[in-house]
Amino acid sequence: MNVIYVDNNATTMVAPEVLDAMLPYFSINYGNPSSMHSFGGNVAGAIQTARENLANLIGAAPEEIVFTSCGTESDGTAIRAAIESYPTKKHLVTSRVEHPAIKNLYEALSKKGYRTTFVPVDRSGKLDIDYLYNSLSDDTAIVSIMWGNNETGVIFPIEEISREIKSRGILFHTDAVQAVSKIPINVGETGVDMLSLSGHKFHSPKGIGALYIRKGTKFSPFMIGGHQERGRRGGTENTASIIGLGKAAELAAAHLADHGYDRVNRLRDKLEQALLAKVPNAMVNGDPKNRLPNTTSVAFEYVEGEAILLMMNEYGICASSGSACTSGSLEPSHVLRAMGVPFTAAHGSIRFSLSRYNTEDEIDVILEKLPPIIERLRALSPFWKKAMGT
């Protein structure tokens, strides 16, 4: 059975070019970039090229990039650096729809005496910006707002927020794990102080991420050790993965420059529109205008997400859900709850996230298989007929 992979916000396929670029760094080029001999020094040169490629993708200077192990490490490093750099400030701000890397860190810090503000969103997932600005004070150590939401794809106006936060002299961080490579980003213009990204969301391997730190930003390392990453992250470099991330960044930049996401966007829109047309009582979660081009969260009322996913799984279709049952928790995702999506819809929400490797044929298969699945599950559901008034 062919796999139809539309779960690219969870992780992505390593691009063949990325794998090819990495392989020599497992075998022949195994030197340590810190070594004095040229066998190691050559690896340092390759890492520098990777750093330049990644910097180029987000409009940064190469020396503003620190390689980390993942998005979560980047997020944690940024927030902890802010706390350490401004020890007297005890207030932290974020949104109610962040990834657990920020959400759970903030909750942990609030138990350690920090005051936290979680800025609400409206029904379409738009951030309450006035609420955000009103929460700021001299005591605020950092504001961290994600760029694009992993579940709905909703994009926050980071340039605008960043400018305002900066004008008040407060540190600003953005978790751009889902946004990098999907939309053009230029940190130089936005003025964000720190930005997190993760390699495996754009076709490099798992276990590699980066933190952008604007030149001149007060910083204190999370991993203290050797002089690697100019002392901002100790530990021998994950050389092969860094090379892979650099290659993936190069491919992503070329793809963005070619307007490659127009095709992904068109496939996403086709999938979404056809599902809404074919399936009654279906709706899109989140602002349809300000969204990542690859993501859609579709709610199918009166059915439950896990059941939909497992039935799609029978056809090799891989997606994910905001329902409670898939995560092992008992409540629907905090993102959908923050948006006030009604329970009738939240439990039956499915996220489709595409990549440049998806084809029109694959979308057609989903459109053929999914509507009968929903129909079947609704026939099982005691609420469907009641809702239809029959």
Place this chain on the structure above:
Amino acid sequence: MWEYTDKVKDHFLNPRNVGVMEDADGVGEVGSIACGDALTFYFKLDENNKIKDATFQTFGCASAIASSSALTEMVKGLTLEEAQKITNEDIADYLGGLPKEKMHCSVMGRDALEKAISCYLHEPEKKVEGEIVCECFGVTDREIERVVRENHLTTIDDVTDYVKAGGGCGNCHDRIQEIIDEILGNERPVRKKAPALTNLQKIKLIEESIEREINPTLKKDAGRLELIDVDGNRVLVRLGGSCAACAKSPVTLKHYVESRLRELVSPELVVEEVQ
């Protein structure tokens, strides 16, 4: 990804007995859309008052659908008295087990069955007994007590897995712990002390254990063990046969002989070798 048994997958992908039963003798509705799962269970009796037919409708995950489907199969041909004895564990067992976090699906099946039987017997709709403990999922102290007793639960996580209580805001965790403690405190089996052995009984038992359990094993390696004396809890033995010359004999003595004797006779025994 959940590890579902083939039977769960089968009952999920090919659910049995789906649908509304217009002329049902008993109907039981449990759950709600807010909670994420809900089940309506119907049954009909034959002239001998046995369940002739049962159907269901379920909103929920794969294990909720499979549990409902299993229940309809399990009750067919049973009298109401027999059906009343079905526990949530029986439903889970029928499916070859459920992931721990999904046990609440089997509890939902049991609850729907009970409600349907009450409905048939025209018992007044059971009022919410006890006090609501978990506000998020509307679970009472009585329901928690019952599931703790019936399934021998010991932690808050267990309770959440079985009846969802405590799975939302978490404000009720202390109260759930209290309920568990009360039940465990009341029902903790008083460990019966093994009746103390007299010296004579102890020596006899050691002798028997050596002959029956230990020497047959040692014999495989052409060794044997001879009991020399018992002094309080000290068991004095001599290793014979090939054991006597074996470099590993101290290991055999401590690891094998002593642990077997502690198991079979008394945990306080210490085995010592005499030359």
